[in-house]
Amino acid sequence: MPPPDNSPVRVHPMWHLIPVGFMALWIVLGIHSLWADDARFGWGMFKKHVDYRVSYSWIMEDGTSRSYTPADELRGPARRLMPGRSHWTTYSVGAVRSWVRGYTSYMMEHGPPAVACGFRAVLIYRVNRRGPAHRVVIEQRRGG
Amino acid sequence: MAQPSASTDWSGRWNHFWFTPEPADVLALLRIFFGIALLLEITGATGLYRLPHLEASMPRHFASPAQYPLDAVYLPVPGFEWLPVPSFAVFRLLEMVLVPLCVLFIAGLFTRWVGPLLALLYLYFFLLSQLFYHHHVLLLVVGLVVIGFSRCGEHYSLDAYLASPDAEPRPSVALPRRLLQVFVPIVYLFSVAQKLNDGWITGGFIELLDVTDRVQGPVAALMMDLIPYRVLSDLTLATELFLGIAFAIPGLHLAGIWVGTLFHLGIDLILPVGAYSYAMLALYISYLKPGPGRTIVLFDGRCGFCQRSIRVARLLDWFRRVSWLDFRDDAIARSIPPLPLARLEAQMVVITPAGEVCRGFFAWRALFRVFPLTFLAWPLTYIPPVPRLGKQVYARIAEHRHRLASTTACAIPGHQVNGKATEPWRETWQAIEPSSELAGSTELFKGD
Numbered sequence: 001m002p003p004p005d006n007s008p009v010r011v012h013p014m015w016h017l018i019p020v021g022f023m024a025l026w027i028v029l030g031i032h033s034l035w036a037d038d039a040r041f042g043w044g045m046f047k048k049h050v051d052y053r054v055s056y057s058w059i060m061e062d063g064t065s066r067s068y069t070p071a072d073e074l075r076g077p078a079r080r081l082m083p084g085r086s087h088w089t090t091y092s093v094g095a096v097r098s099w100v101r102g103y104t105s106y107m108m109e110h111g112p113p114a115v116a117c118g119f120r121a122v123l124i125y126r127v128n129r130r131g132p133a134h135r136v137v138i139e140q141r142r143g144g
Numbered sequence: 145m146a147q148p149s150a151s152t153d154w155s156g157r158w159n160h161f162w163f164t165p166e167p168a169d170v171l172a173l174l175r176i177f178f179g180i181a182l183l184l185e186i187t188g189a190t191g192l193y194r195l196p197h198l199e200a201s202m203p204r205h206f207a208s209p210a211q212y213p214l215d216a217v218y219l220p221v222p223g224f225e226w227l228p229v230p231s232f233a234v235f236r237l238l239e240m241v242l243v244p245l246c247v248l249f250i251a252g253l254f255t256r257w258v259g260p261l262l263a264l265l266y267l268y269f270f271l272l273s274q275l276f277y278h279h280h281v282l283l284l285v286v287g288l289v290v291i292g293f294s295r296c297g298e299h300y301s302l303d304a305y306l307a308s309p310d311a312e313p314r315p316s317v318a319l320p321r322r323l324l325q326v327f328v329p330i331v332y333l334f335s336v337a338q339k340l341n342d343g344w345i346t347g348g349f350i351e352l353l354d355v356t357d358r359v360q361g362p363v364a365a366l367m368m369d370l371i372p373y374r375v376l377s378d379l380t381l382a383t384e385l386f387l388g389i390a391f392a393i394p395g396l397h398l399a400g401i402w403v404g405t406l407f408h409l410g411i412d413l414i415l416p417v418g419a420y421s422y423a424m425l426a427l428y429i430s431y432l433k434p435g436p437g438r439t440i441v442l443f444d445g446r447c448g449f450c451q452r453s454i455r456v457a458r459l460l461d462w463f464r465r466v467s468w469l470d471f472r473d474d475a476i477a478r479s480i481p482p483l484p485l486a487r488l489e490a491q492m493v494v495i496t497p498a499g500e501v502c503r504g505f506f507a508w509r510a511l512f513r514v515f516p517l518t519f520l521a522w523p524l525t526y527i528p529p530v531p532r533l534g535k536q537v538y539a540r541i542a543e544h545r546h547r548l549a550s551t552t553a554c555a556i557p558g559h560q561v562n563g564k565a566t567e568p569w570r571e572t573w574q575a576i577e578p579s580s581e582l583a584g585s586t587e588l589f590k591g592d
Binding site: 040076077078128 | 158159160162163164165207210211212213216217218219220274275276277279282319322323326327330331332334335337338339341342343348349352353356417420
């Protein structure tokens, strides 16, 4: 049986890391989520409605760019990154940026053309269908 | 793990909050209800908004072979790129394993292994890819990791049923329950903080949910027609803020549980949010006090049939509302005044928190009111001729109970007296109606 409520208890110091780490984890993730405008991991359920379109191109060594249309690498839930169509999310802009950055990294790691020195994604989005559309360019350079 | 020690005030409070030993029955309830929430999620049987057309798959498969993302762009979760990525066949196999593991977890069989295994497997799925992220999945992951690694199989489980009758359930510490108690207000408060933007403050976000057909079901249509978007938006923000505060302040927990229950059922009636509402409601169980409640049952620990009945009744006492006192137990006998044994042997006695002493059929009726599973049937026991028939059936069973009892009936422990004057059942004893023959026994408690 448990001791009366006022009985002091002593535990090994390592056990204190569990509650301290647990609280720190969720508070840090929550603050990071607010700062990065990425509702994931920060309990931002239905934070903002973001409509977005994305387009991709290879950046050539001569400074030109060549439009790129994904083959079948964007399948299942990754179709949210398909160009040429509009998508929406409620995880806010930070999440879309994170997905697009992940895709540009993937493209640079998985067989870029020999004459390409980078991969560029252009993200155009609008928050809550109000105000102007925003344009963000995300680039991944060879070795970068 | 926990040992008594002298400690400073703040560190003593800290230790007491997190590491006080306590019975593991609340963890067992968390295991069952959280396990059910997970089962609903992995079978796809979620969403009150589509109740007439609800379907379950065993399990619901995440992707078809052509749409399997993990062999192409799968966007690993930052920091977990090192996790091995399964082939489609292995992924399917793991999905299949999830259902039986979840059923074993709910039933409480091999819980010491099943709990951690289930938690790690679900965590693995979650961490494989950013594409798998959903808030409700993260909520399930957190709850499963905390509950799965705790002593949640000590009660209400096949493990406990199959254990030796002499085996005492091992006490747990408050830590897992407290982690969940702290986690719930963090979720609500961050949820409000995230919503403090133009879309929510003007009601525009709710309007977008409506015009993009994300609110679904007949209740949603009615709600959107009747209530302005701005009001719904303000109500949501105010409710989440209240819940964040209520679950952080002990005196407001009960209010939080009622408001939160209505809030989450409301969400589930209009929005597809997976098992989020069910998981959140299951987490409210962590706010139940692990000690026994104020309703007293006096039972005969030497009567096999009575013991069997009490064993069943205790399984129904999910919210620990009842203190089960074996009036044959020496410790109990020393703690309370001499009792009218002949009357107690004849019929089971229940004393309600208001001090009302109920016997026989009426005792069971009083218990019906406090058990969640029988609460809805409780008003029916007042409709004639149910009371008259109930009394007759009870009298007949009581008369023949020694013949009904098995000679191999196992003794079940009643509530153990720990000497605390603040035990809830003692307050009940003091409140016994003056007209009852048990009333005289309250005299001895007046000095407590």
